[in-house]
Amino acid sequence: xxxxxxxxxxxxxxxxxxxxxxxxxxxxxxxxxxxxxxxxxxxxxxxxxxxxxxxxxxxxxxxxxxxxxxxxxxxxxxxxxxxxxxxxxxxxxxxxxxxxxxxxxxxxxxxxxxxxxxxxxxxxxxxxxxxxxxxxxxxxxxxxxxxxxxxxxxxxxxxxxxxxxxxxxxxxxxxxxxxxxxxxxxxxxxxxxxxxxxxxxxxxxxxxxxxxxxxxxxxxxxxxxxxxxxxxxxxxxxxxxxxxxxxxxxxxxxxxxxxxxxxxxxxxxxxxxxxxxxxxxxxxxxxxxxxxxxxxxxxxxxxxxxxxxxxxxxxxxxxxxxxxxxxxxxxxxxxxxxxxxxxxxxxxxxxxxxxxxxxxxxxxxxxxxxxxxxxxxxxxxxxxxxxxxxxxxxxxxxxxxxxxxxxxxxxxxxxxxxxxxxxxxxxxxxxxxxxxxxxxxxxxxxxxxxxx
Numbered sequence: 001x002x003x004x005x006x007x008x009x010x011x012x013x014x015x016x017x018x019x020x021x022x023x024x025x026x027x028x029x030x031x032x033x034x035x036x037x038x039x040x041x042x043x044x045x046x047x048x049x050x051x052x053x054x055x056x057x058x059x060x061x062x063x064x065x066x067x068x069x070x071x072x073x074x075x076x077x078x079x080x081x082x083x084x085x086x087x088x089x090x091x092x093x094x095x096x097x098x099x100x101x102x103x104x105x106x107x108x109x110x111x112x113x114x115x116x117x118x119x120x121x122x123x124x125x126x127x128x129x130x131x132x133x134x135x136x137x138x139x140x141x142x143x144x145x146x147x148x149x150x151x152x153x154x155x156x157x158x159x160x161x162x163x164x165x166x167x168x169x170x171x172x173x174x175x176x177x178x179x180x181x182x183x184x185x186x187x188x189x190x191x192x193x194x195x196x197x198x199x200x201x202x203x204x205x206x207x208x209x210x211x212x213x214x215x216x217x218x219x220x221x222x223x224x225x226x227x228x229x230x231x232x233x234x235x236x237x238x239x240x241x242x243x244x245x246x247x248x249x250x251x252x253x254x255x256x257x258x259x260x261x262x263x264x265x266x267x268x269x270x271x272x273x274x275x276x277x278x279x280x281x282x283x284x285x286x287x288x289x290x291x292x293x294x295x296x297x298x299x300x301x302x303x304x305x306x307x308x309x310x311x312x313x314x315x316x317x318x319x320x321x322x323x324x325x326x327x328x329x330x331x332x333x334x335x336x337x338x339x340x341x342x343x344x345x346x347x348x349x350x351x352x353x354x355x356x357x358x359x360x361x362x363x364x365x366x367x368x369x370x371x372x373x374x375x376x377x378x379x380x381x382x383x384x385x386x387x388x389x390x391x392x393x394x395x396x397x398x399x400x401x402x403x404x405x406x407x408x409x410x411x412x413x414x415x416x417x418x419x420x421x422x423x424x425x426x427x428x429x430x431x432x433x434x435x436x437x438x439x440x441x442x443x444x445x446x447x448x449x450x451x452x
Contacts, residue, residue: 011126012053012243014076015039016046016069017061017088022111026059029115030122043072050079051279054240057125060105062089062096070096073103081236082132084125088113133202133245151184151191155325161188161317168315169195174267176252176312177290179319182369185290186250188319193246198286201245204238209254217259218275227276239272242285252289252312253298257305263287264308287312322364322371329360332368336375337387344379352388358396416450419443423452 013035015026023039030037038055040046042064049055058076060069069087076083084106089096097108107121153159168175169192177185186205193203206219214228222237238247249255255263266272267287271280289312298304322329333351341348351359355378364370378391389397405414419436426432433440446452 010244011035011056011122011129013037013122014046014049014055014058014083016041016043016058016064016072018042018064019061022061026118029118033119033122035122043067043069046072047075047079048279050076050083051277051281053282054080054236054243055083056129056243057106057122058083058085060085060087062087062100063091070100070103073100073105077104078234082129084128086121086125130200133200136241137203151187152331153325154327154331155320157320158325158328161319164315164317165192166195168192170197171315172286173314174286174312175288175314176295176316177288177319178295178316179292180321180367181292182367183319183321184368185292185319186248188317189246189248189288189290192288193286196246196286198245202242203246203248204242205248205250206238207250209251213256213258214275216255217262220259221262221272221274223275224277227274231276234274237274239266239283239285240281242283244284246286246288249287249289251291253291253293253295253304257303260305260308264305264311267308267311322367326360329364329371330356332371333359333375336372337379340376340379346379347385349379349382349385349387352386354389355387355392358389358392362396415446419446419450420452423447 013030015023015030015037017023017026017039018041020041023041027037027039038049040049046058046060050058055076058080060072060076062069064072069089073085073087076085085104086107086109087097087100087105088109088111090111100108106125109117109121151162153162165175165188175189175192177188179185189205190203193199206216208216211219218227218231218235218237220238222235222240223231225231225234249263262272266283270282270284272283273280295304295309295313299306299309322332330351337351338348340346359371359374366373374393374396377393378387381391407414419432422432422435426435429440429443433443436443438446
């Protein structure tokens, strides 16, 4: 079979063979194809390496001196759940092939084999691993899917932030994304990953405030079985799962001080230990952090490590709030309107002039996230093809000036305003009726008339 001429994605490969010549040949051949290779001569060293980092693939000789490579299959699988193991041997037999596959081997390759035969298997593993990582990234994207996934902007401040993000995306620098909640920090982190050379590898995020200290530490670094109550099996953690990719730490200011020290060490050395384990592991993962608070103030208040702050903010990108991007409000609203109309199987409505003015005049404290919710609500409430102010939340409606006695308004307007004030200031209908000099039926009619 002829090997594919297309260069496969880079894999981390463990070679286990007691013959120095074969180890060196496999090492050189795989590294020449762009893979990262660790080569060892025995099962003990192989198990040690597997506890230090997660491998995509292992090439294991069935005879390792006085040891059997067959016994290594299960332990490698336990240490690296997604590993594909190819068994090689000069003593090929149907029985050994069947037993190896039964124990979890991916394939079987009798010696001697050619470079092309090896490359076919490696490419097959690379394609499967790449597909798994894409599926994982897509599943994460679906879980966090939001219609505001648009990075186009007319705002000069936002364009500067996006230009800086593109400039540093393909570097290995740690990036700190700062901005109010709802400004699109997670969206930009995902975009930076997609623009980088790590795009084919996993992207994942952890919300630091949403987990307890113990769960956050376990989710980040992983744990071994029995590390704490409820740890019924080994858990590799997000760092291991993102090997070669990017991990976003969302709302990093809320990470406990005890975990900050471990995170700093990982950023500096790419080394860590799972909870309940003493074995040091390595991982090639780019960390991106996001925060909606001033981390320098948190450092001054001793809530955040100064050394970690400087390590995280190698490149800081500040996302402006929506109120500072007035020129983006209506284009974003139109984009969201089309999304929610399509999602709810509605014909595409338009905004009235009053609705447009209300959207542009509002301060949007919840930023793009709040705009998303407002537009979704308006699509659901609108029963025609024109979204007016009445379809927007009351807080967006322009406030009407309160009429006073002597103003050039109708007597009816004065009455309405007076009834509204009395009702707002009293604790019951009976008390309001007594103050207004009305019976309850008359007041009920007035309330119905004024929409109170």
